[in-house]
Amino acid sequence: MTPPEIIYADSALLVVHKPAGLLSVPGKGPDKQDCLSRQVQQLYPEALVVHRLDMATSGLMLMARTPTVQQVLNQAFAARTIHKRYVxxxxxxxxxxxxxxxxxxxxxxLDWPNRPRRVINLETGKPSQTRWQVLHTDTTRQQTRLLLEPITGRSHQLRVHLLAIGHAIVGDRLYAPEVVAFASERLLLHAHSLEFVHPLHGQTLRFESPVPF
Structure with a gap:
């Protein structure tokens, strides 16, 4: 498995590329201890998690290098001033x-009987919004490449929302019908860009990661 790549580093924060198939943080059990956060901490012992990507998703993640910066970035995510886009x-x-x-x-x-799956529930669900636009349509394969912008940050939001409109993500072993789930060796979802205001000097930073599929 490709190790995480440090895209950017300064005294306050790190921007890291997470490969598909690697956990963001440790899971339950001895077989789920290898993860992006621990691999990054081998280089930057003080690195702190700010947000996560699903194990099957690749792309850009933001980490803090001090508790104060972690708190500021957490607040920025809550205020929706950190902008993420996916392909x-x-x-x-x-x-x-x-x-x-x-x-x-x-x-x-949360779909309690089938955890960790999520479902659309008009009565008990938390408000969730995803913006999307078509980048390219492949009529031969009957597939569409989309640019996605989650407004909210619910677990599995992009996967659940696209399934709900009848267009499951290719390679999604958790939600897609079997023929779609196994049409790719990996989940075709990539955290493509990240834009935010630096918590110390106030400049706007934008990073992009090439889509690997």
Whole structure:
């Protein structure tokens, strides 16, 4: 497995590329201790987690180097002033015009009998919004490449929202129908860009990671 790549480092924070198949933080059990946070801490022992990506998702993650910066960045995520965009390949051809933003606004709740799955639940779900636009439609493969912008940050939000509109992400072993789940060796979801205001000097930073699929 490719080790995490440090995209940017200064005295306050790190921007790291997480490969697909690597946990963001340790899981339960001895077989789930290898993860991005621990690998990064071998280089930067003080590094602190600010947010996570699903194990199957690749792309950019932000980490803090002091508790104070961690708190500021956590508050920025809560205030939705840190902007993340993803690229995904989904099953089926979407008819929306290329480059036009659309929005999925459906509440998400934990599916207790089938944890860790999430479901759309209009009564108990938490408000969840995802913006999306078509980048490219492949009529031969019957797939569409999308640019995604989560407004909220619910667990599995992108995967659940796209499934809800009938276009599961290709390679999604947790949510997609079997034929879609095994159409790729990996989940075709990548955290492509990250933009935020630096917590110390106030400058806007933007990073992009090439899409590996």
């Amino acid at each position: 995904a390949v989904v099953n089926g051809c979407l008819s929306a015009h290329t480059g036009h933003w659309q929005c999925i606004d459906l509440p998400i709740a």
